[in-house]
Amino acid sequence: MTGPVPELAERATACANRLLEADHVLLASHIDADGLTSAAIAAQALERADIPFETVFKKQLDEDAIAAIADTAYETVLFTDFGSGQLDVIGEYEDAGKLTPIIADHHQPADRETEYHLNPLLFGIDGASELSGAGASYVLARALADAQDGGAAAAADGGTLEAADETTARADNRDLAALAIVGAVGDMQASGGELHGANAGIVEEGVEAGVLETGxxxxxxxxxxxxxxxxxxxxxxxxxxxxxxxxxxxxxxxxxxxxxxxxxxxxxxxxxxxxxxxxxxxxxxxxxxxxxxxxxxxxxxxxxxxxxxxxxxxxxxxxxxxxxxxxxxxxxxxxxxxxxxxxxxxxxxxxxxxxxxxxxxxxxNLSEGIDLVTREGVTTEEHVQWFHAGDRIRETIVGIVAGMAMGNAGISRSKPIIAFAEKNDEECKVSARGTHSLVGQGLDLSHVMSEASQAVGGDGGGHDVAAGATVPSGHEDEFVARADDIVADQLS
Known part of the structure; x- marks a missing residue:
């Protein structure tokens, strides 16, 4: 079977076959809506394939988190909704024989290759707008169902199944399409009011399986x-x-x-x-x-x-x-x-x-945060606007607050907004939000966050319309200046 995203079918099958070879698997996932649905899809697919697994969540897949994962007894690790951007670090443990990574992600990959890497960006599909992390997990889940016992969920002639009964939908994991769509919507991929690209294929399968309705x-x-x-x-x-x-x-x-x-x-x-x-x-x-x-x-x-x-x-x-x-x-x-x-x-x-x-x-908390930002306003640079919430807004929601505040009095939607919040005594969380209109003009906040954070000794990434970083405290002004220059180049 070709699955919902034909371009990814061959790689998804390779990843699925490797999972079936594992005695047990550690499933590591991000914690936002896309990460949670990615983990839920993968967990159900593994359970249905009778593959023993344990699930762990990481707010940030940094070097310490990767070291902790590599230090477990699990040789096979399935990363969902992250891992691509951290392949340089993960690869060091792979080379040392500490783990075999299988990655179902949609973020920008690091400059490193690995065999079992399922990411739409590797196959010409936009991971920011056409396939989410949950979508990548769904493609893997469909391949995993098909790979079991030579394809128990596939049609006898090797074609694809079209029946929409509940038993069939569960057997080939099409019932998991609903969670994949929740992840895509949560990842702000419904630009222009609807999902498109590879996501549309998953929507179609969800409708056929009887778990989704659209209108x-x-x-x-x-x-x-x-x-x-x-x-x-x-x-x-x-x-x-x-x-x-x-x-x-x-x-x-x-x-x-x-x-x-x-x-x-x-x-x-x-x-x-x-x-x-x-x-x-x-x-x-x-x-x-x-x-x-x-x-x-x-x-x-x-x-x-x-x-x-x-x-x-x-x-x-x-x-x-x-x-x-x-x-x-x-x-x-x-x-x-x-x-x-x-x-x-x-x-x-x-x-x-x-x-x-x-x-x-x-x-x-969101309401209070939006009120705070609207009341105190933002600092406007030539190409970006920003605010520093300190410890008054949780670092886990400051990005959402920033996005929701755009368009309020004194907060423009014509410039990306950068938000800082205290993470700990040494570090600041940075979140950036744009609009799909700005992305259409060339904005790529993933690149902005990555380049500006590295310039001040931090690390960051994400998507073109929404991204984040962690930077050393005290370097916020330098970060903003660098981000402003990068955005200027992108929108020129």
Missing amino acids: TDLALYGKQTRPLPKLLEYATDVRIPGISSDEAGALSFLEDLDLELQRDGAWRRWAELTSEEKQTVASALVKRAVSRGVPASKIDQLVGTSYVLCEEPVGTELRDASEFSTLLNATARYERADVGLGVCLGDRGEALEQARTLLRSHRR
Whole structure:
């Protein structure tokens, strides 16, 4: 079988066959939404293949973390959603016979080769916009199912299966496509309102397997869980004067519509509306946006492709890929990756309740952080803008705060934003966020973070639209100056 991404099929098969040779495997993964879904996909694929494994999570795969992994009793290590950028260090342990790395990642690789390296960037596929870490893990999972016992999940003639029944979807791991899409959405790959490239192939398999539904819908966060007034009030990606960030305005807008907006004394949610009711609200939103002078290009962004996990209950954060990914990020940012993994693996009891508690705290911290940045403002250079939160914003969420603050009063969306937060007594965490429009003009924050951090004795990387670094404390001004110069060259 060629799998969902034909370009990666041969390499995925090689990686799968090597996993099947292992007596046991250490699964090491990143902790954000993409990392958690990557780990969950890999874990289920390994379990179904009867390969013993243990899972560990790392917030950062630095030299100490790699040394600790190499010091374990595991000879075979599967890295998901990281590892490519650290291949130079991992390779030293591989050369010393300490481990055999198998990498399913989508980040920019270091200047080093290894045999079992599954990364879309090696095959001409954009890892920032076309395939996430979870997508790479999914490609590996599909190959692993096919490789077992000569391809038990494949058609007898060597072709691909098209049946969408639950048993078949589980046998060939297509049921894991839903998690791959959550990872891609969480990694901000739904640019222009939808997933494309290699991700589209995974979406297609998820739909065929009966675990995903797609459709054109309002492109606002919170359609499953937020009461309608809050859905509109908090929708700030496309700002509509008199509604966005305006509690009374959003309420008044809805009350002017001839709809049943409350039932049993409670506001209904978008997911509970009929198709006709959704059309009424959407049309009124567009009309209001036009009347208030919102640019046509922005109005177009009000509508996008929805990715629904159709096996999850309506009205829960697990049914919408965007809300699911936010829930997972909430567990990761507060060092409870185990909770996020539990949710991904189907725990709808204790793990889900813990995740929801963390999400409430996460939202509160984000709100306070955004208020802080908006109130104090940013320092504007010629090509970048930046702020230093010190210890007032957690270093694990400062990047999210920076991205969400863009567009607020005094914070431009026409320049990338760089955020600093205290990591420890000796180091600062740096997070950078841009826009897809800036990326289209040449911005590559992965390169910016890598080059600027190395210039001051740090290390960094990531994606073109979002990246991060760790730098020695006291070198922030030097870092900003270097980043400003690099961005100037990219956007010139």
